[in-house]
Amino acid sequence: MKFSVFTASTPDWTPAEAAQTLAAQGWDGIEWRVIDQDDATPPGFWAGNRATWPLTGLEESVPEIARLTAESGLEFSGIGGYARCDDHENVDRMLAATAALGARQVRVTVPRTDSGDDYRELFASARRDIERAAARAGELGVKALIELHHETITPSASAAFRMVDGIDPQTVGVIHDLGNLVIEGQEATLAAFQLLGPYLAHVHVKNVVWLPGEPEADGTVRWHHEWAPLRTGAGDVEAYFEALHAFGYDGWVTAEDFSTELPLAERTRDNLAYLREVDASTRSLVAARA
Template identity: 65%
Template structure:
């Protein structure tokens, strides 16, 4: 396995700082976040949302075609590989997806995430039922798969809570029958703590050739102390350090090995218990202790 970091989780660093620091720490690769993320003029970045707002390691989607050379220069200078590209373009935005696929091909990054619809938001916005949203998304993904094939890259569907693909079973329904050379699934350990949990080995076997990538973070559920009108407790999820969440990273990597997976494992740690540089260094040390370099 090879280890990389998704720069959504490195908000304090510029792209150059992110690449250089991760390379010095011994990471194999980097997964760049690409999305329009600029605070309004004069607005302060809320500390609790710095991963998602004003993240300095983000490449802006607008004008991204003009940044390909700079992305390549920074990545190559650090000696890092691309584990993929962390795109945010909705699968329904065909022009946006086409842009991300082309940028991925130009970088030689091989694969890029396209985002799946958020079920509740889309139902409230359009009135579409899950089957209607699923069918529409399948048609869009078929288009993306064809375009990815033309460009020699792969479009990735992430297992993500609140979307129409929170589990391996749901994702397989969506991608089944498409060419796994050009459409794949990102299995995400931390997201599954929130929604979509299935036995990991069973999920890997179910996905088969569609298992294209693995994201690792951790999460936990905590009692808020509040109750609903009926008296039942209200719980909420929060991100946690790799060792401290409800999921076992060790068991997860073991299941990947049992399945024969030897691809990228990308860390996106959104906990804040440790300062960023300590957090990334500690995460790599932890991963290496579970998967020695010689393995």
């Protein structure tokens, strides 16, 4: 496996700082965040993120993205895009930039389920858009990815498989995400990998905890989720890697840790050490069973 970091989770660093720091820590690659975002001080994960490239004018940024990545010695694990599948102009822009960078694959988002629109209609329309994106990706020699993400129409492997089934897996794939599935969409992990088969194109790893709120007047307790360090969240990272090895996955694993207990540089350094440790131990465990 190769390990990278999604720069949504490195908001304090400039692109140059992100590339240089992650390379020095020993990461194999980087997954650049690309979106037009709001300003924020201090910088945050979703607004004011300094390690984000703007979608507007992306074409002009491509040489600098390529230079920083190459000079650091990092590879592209992919591009973390936010263009929604029905935004054809920006989907095409993201696909073209991915091809120009040699980054191979880019995330295309799908509609949320809280829009008030009928799910079946949203799904059917998104399927047409994903087919279109896949066709364009094929022309460019890259792959469009959809992510298992809570509160969207593809929160689970089953839903994502329905979305991509029958499309050439050389042009479209699925990002499996441990942390998102703790919130919504969890299925038996190995079975989910087997269902996705050749569509399992990429893996994101983060972690989450569920916490109880204060009791209400009638005693009702409502739970909410918060991001957690990889080592301490509800998602079982070791079991996840065991399933990855049992399935035979040996591609990119991208960390996107949105916890804040540790300072950023310490957080990314510890995450790499932990992921390599878990990768080695579970690989040996699965091999011993074979």
